[in-house]
Amino acid sequence: MKLPQVNILEGITFVVSDMRGDITPDPDEPAGLFYRDMRHLSRWQVRLNGNQLDALSGEAVEYDEAVFFLVEPTGTIYRNPTVSLLRRRNVGDGMRESLELTNHSVEPLPLELSILFGADFADIFEVKDRLQKTGRSYRRVGPDQVTLGYERGDFRRETMIRATDAFYTDESVTFRIMLQPRETWRTEVEVAVATANLRPTVRRAHEPNMPYGLQEWLDAAPRLESGWDDLRRIYHGSLVDLAALRFYPDTIPESSLPAAGLPWFMALFGRDSLITSYQALPFVPEMCRTTLRALAAQQATEIDDFRDAEPGKILHELRHGERAYFREAPQSPYYGAADTTPLFLIVLDEYERWTGDRETVQALEGPARAAVTWMEKYGDLTGDGFISYLSRNPESGLRVQCWKDSQNSIVYPDGTPAPLPQATCEIQGYAYDARRRTARLARECWGDLGLADRLERDADALRKRFHEIFWLPDEGFYALARDGEGRPVPTLASNIGHLLWSGIVPDENVDAVVGHLMGENLFSGWGVRTVADGQPAYNPMEYHNGTVWPHDSALIAMGLTRYGRHTEAARLAEAMLEAAAYFQYRLPEALVGFDRKATGVPIGYASACSPQAWASGTPLLLLRSMMGLEPRRDGLGVDAHVPLRFGHLALSGIPGWWGRADAFSLATVATS
Structure with missing residues (x-):
């Protein structure tokens, strides 16, 4: 034993x-x-x-x-x-x-x-x-x-x-x-x-990696008060895990960013570090600045088929082991991700909105422009205006290059893999949001009104074309992807929730999308399943085809909040936080997708990383969603919708361009 x-x-x-x-x-x-x-x-x-x-x-x-x-x-x-x-x-x-x-x-x-x-x-x-x-x-x-x-x-x-x-x-x-x-x-x-x-x-064995310790890290974060004791424990645990996952990249040794997760992913990952930094911005903004600078320093400048690199592309993974050193594996760095580049632009804008740090945004203007060029030139493989992916390295590169990067994650409802190249729906939402946000940076930080106007026109055109191609009126949801033969992949999956987060969904489709996300086939009672029950492709224990990923549900909660669906967002946030209490107040990388009514307790995915960066950041983003925290021109905006079981929520010392601010709300939302 x-x-x-x-x-x-x-x-x-x-x-x-x-x-x-x-x-x-x-x-x-x-x-x-x-x-x-x-x-x-x-x-x-x-x-x-x-x-x-x-x-x-x-x-x-x-x-x-x-x-x-x-x-x-x-x-x-x-x-x-x-x-x-x-x-x-x-x-x-x-x-x-x-x-x-x-x-x-x-x-x-x-x-x-x-x-x-x-x-x-x-x-x-x-x-x-x-x-x-x-x-x-x-x-x-x-x-x-x-x-x-x-x-x-x-x-x-x-x-x-x-x-x-x-x-x-x-x-x-x-x-x-x-x-x-x-x-x-x-x-x-x-x-x-x-x-x-x-x-x-x-x-030396005891030589510290960190210029300041755990207590200083905790002291710098906002203080949480709540009527639900478990929430305080979850919040504290998230901050501790993010502190543990910090490391200092070779290119920026004076500040930290998060490794992706223990044990397999203790390294810089573009997607993971960007999303974790976004989650943590209202709490520990240092990681976001470092992540942006580190990824910009490693941005691809030339085509390299072995590493799936193209000019302007943001990396997927950076390793320092023997296999990477001798190019037996392409992770030094590897660029096989189609979503990291638009995510880089999204997080760059979000960082400036929260911190007001225009010096960093101006310093990263070149990498940001190169990222836009990658979306337009290299990301659009088929010339249809959508970002799609096809590995330049079919032997050792990733076949699937969205966040669900398992070989079998982008499938038809019957489980048949979709042919490449694949254009997954959520990446189009990221591309839309990246253009809108970069237009704001161009106008307000770089003084390039021409670029700003062009990006806004391109975003509007993308939104219109996306709805025409991806919307499935008979099903009432967006296709998971467009496959290599130009056909929609009509699988109901959690990816559609990211479309709410990006803002690409027109108002007339929101009710249908939300109905699916919070319906019994996608919502397990703990979170949103990656693939909906009721389809042959669904397996509650399959890595990306039926499990529940905390970060996925947190982004969906932010999307629900964006569209004013506060009751649904609060219900989803409450469910995820309740699940954390069963895992010693630490959310694992993924949960098995079994229905809550069937098991009564959440079940961790067998080989889930723990701690894992964007799972650790999930409670922070859920707090932001429930409190409705948004940076505004006049300071911190608060529009709270807190589940009744929390009694009240208060965050004091929230950092931003305004210095420090407080937010408080009594619980008002009945989620059951």
Whole structure:
């Protein structure tokens, strides 16, 4: 029987262990110490006199710290243990472990405490796909440390293990101790990492990634008060998880942005970082500025088929592991996403509206103009005015390049995959919104009235043509996509909710769209399903074809709010927040799409990332939706519609161009 996992992280460094604190080689589990997309420890096991210890408790006490309490095994319930071990682990750019061994008996005890270690230096994709290494591993044993290394050409990674008064072999560090009765022995073991291919970098285990800590991060965010205690816990947990996911990109080392999610996506992702930054803008705006600047610094400037790059395109993913370094995978960076570029423009405008930071918007005018050009020249593959996608790299590139990027996510109602190239409906909404927003920036920040007028005309034309092509009058909803043969894909899916968020839906169609979104086929009782029940393509346990994604539902809630459908938005927000309370106040990446009436409790998707950035940001966006927070020319706008169960909602110290502002509302909306 496997013990529960205990995960701690700080930015792009994380540790996954069992409840004992042990890291055990297992091809089915991503256990280990990971740094910059590679595993620097694949084995880390404590033994007392050669025996495995029993865990009485083991859990994360902070996002970057875990505590494990172990005892010697006795083999019977009739004899109590006499030796205990307290392991306290911290992660930074490496790992530090404090050990406290206590003799609870009345006799002196000679003890031998060992840590067995190993490092396979697996790239995160080698872990996920069980691929074999091709480089050379080595080990060096010195008088005060062991170095585990891996090299392949000029690529090298190392793990250094240090402790005092220890005996070393190439696979263990051992302490020989004579413990007197009631005596406690203490020591520390430090694990540092080195990355030779990234300029001289040797990280100490306890070296902080962050220039300011968790409490400062929390203090800078607005203060929440609510009549529902769980909401305060959820809000606090979201801020803590976003703090944990922060990392500092190489191009902008002085400020942070969010990694996408533990364990597989601890890296910069264009779509994830942009949406998370949008969610967090009224709370922690720093991440948004950094995300925009980091993505602009990596914007494609030329065509590269291997990486799906085209001039002006915003990246999908940036990795630093071995496979990316040797171009065995295209993630250095990879540009296989058709929605990141319009999302970049949307978030750039939203950032200026909230912060008034025109200096950043003016500095990013060039990248923004290049993004517009990409939408017009490269995004429109078929010349029909819609953004569609077809990978330039069919061997290792992504087939589907919208947010639902599974191979089988864009399908007909019977489950048949739609032929490429695909133009999904929500990306057209993003393109419409991006043009409207960039027109505002051109007029108010860049002084280019000609560009502003042209983009507004293009947006209006796109809106008209989109309705003509994508609206399905007999079904009363928009097609999921237009396929490579110009046919609509008439699958009812959550994508239509993003159209409300973008504002592309004409008023006469809103009732029909909302009716589907909040109807029993799409709304599970916890959130909006990615694909509606009642169609053969629906599977409540399929990654993108029936699950409920919190960020998806949060964007839909914002769309409902945009169109004045406040009761429905409040109902959706309440349901999602109620679900969070079942997961220790942390929403996972996705939920199984089973009906709430059937299960009574929300069910997490089996391999969901947790914490995951845009799931962590979801409660923040739902708070914005319920409070109706909008930046206006005269300050912060508030138009609250709060579910009755919350009693009241208050946010104090909301940051923006106005400085700090407060918002308060009594609960007024009956959601059932």
